[in-house]
Amino acid sequence: MSDTTQPPQPRNHPLAGVIGWPIAHSRSPSLHGHWLQRYGITGYYVPLPVMPEHLAEVLRVMPRMGFVGANVTIPHKESVLALADVVTDRAALIGAANTLIFRADGKIHADNTDGYGFIANIRQHAPDWRPEQGPAALIGAGGAARAVVASLLESGVPELRIANRTRIRAEQIKAEFGAKLVVYDWAEAGNMIEGATTVVNATSMGMEGKPPLRVPLDALSPGTLATDLVYTPLITPFLAEAQARGCQIVDGLGMLLHQAAPGFERWFGQRPEVDAALREVLLA
Incomplete structure (x- = not known):
């Protein structure tokens, strides 16, 4: 058989x-x-x-x-x-x-899906966040920053302030994304934060092995949402200082x-x- x-x-x-x-x-x-x-x-x-x-x-x-x-x-x-x-x-x-x-x-x-991830992370850890309540301030104008800009504008921020060490990169983003963007010189990045209800670090500064973020944070207001795209360390010096100033912080891992x-x-x-x-x- x-x-x-x-x-x-x-x-x-x-x-x-x-x-x-x-x-x-x-x-x-x-x-x-x-x-x-x-x-x-x-x-x-x-x-x-x-x-x-x-x-x-x-x-x-x-x-x-x-x-x-x-x-x-x-x-x-x-x-x-x-x-x-x-x-x-x-x-x-x-x-x-x-x-x-x-x-x-x-x-x-x-x-x-970077912009989706950025917003979903904030919504998960700061469910009371209201992007339309005030300006957002973005530190950095690299590749990741472009996704953040697109998602913040889509979420309804009335004004988006941006500063980058090389100003021309910030100017290029403004040219592509429109009138709601306001470009600041790098030396004015600390001033840009004043009155902002959302502040984002989109640079690699503060990451393990990278230079620290040397932007004055004195103008941060209690209740402001501060988030960092860096997640090594999980709580960057930027987030630690923001938290000490009474801000609500969201780390970058969730993105x-x-x-x-x-x-x-x-x-x-x-x-x-x-x-x-x-x-x-x-x-x-």
Whole structure:
């Protein structure tokens, strides 16, 4: 009697990852790995070190390897826009993408969820925040700052003040985002804070291994919301001083967590929860 048992058929498990150069420092694999385990999803999320000159080639081959999407980090967030077939309005406005979806029709869809993550983090930890109640002050005008600008304007801030060590970068953002932006010289960054109800540090200053943020914070008012995009350390010197002055503070870790959620949902079919347990995993 012949054996009619069929060999097991291969199963396709969703595969995603994070592309950057370097990438060993990324916390995204731990973050997505936690969600995959929590929801019992048989999928994988891996770090992908990709040099800039190899980016286009890697993106072309990833869908054929079983990838359903990827996160994108430094230095590729701007470059991927030119390589994507479909770019969302917010990614085009910000000028960078952090989330790619490899569609069934073979096209690459590029989005930017940094602004979503920024606002969702504030809403979670400062539910009484009212952006429309007063001006916002933004320190820094780099890539991450553009996502913050877009999200603050969308949230309804009546005025957005911005200062950067290189003034021309702040002027470029104002030229693109409009009349609600007011550019201050770097030497006036401390004055810019006066009367602001939301203050954001979007520079790397204050991060472990980086120079401190040397902006006078005397003008901070009690009750002001202060948030930092830096999350190493979790409580930066900027946030510590803001808290001592009676401000409500929100650390930067939640932005990382929330910006990851839309991509995870698109790739793995489950909207993940951002909670205290997830924070503990990332802080461990």
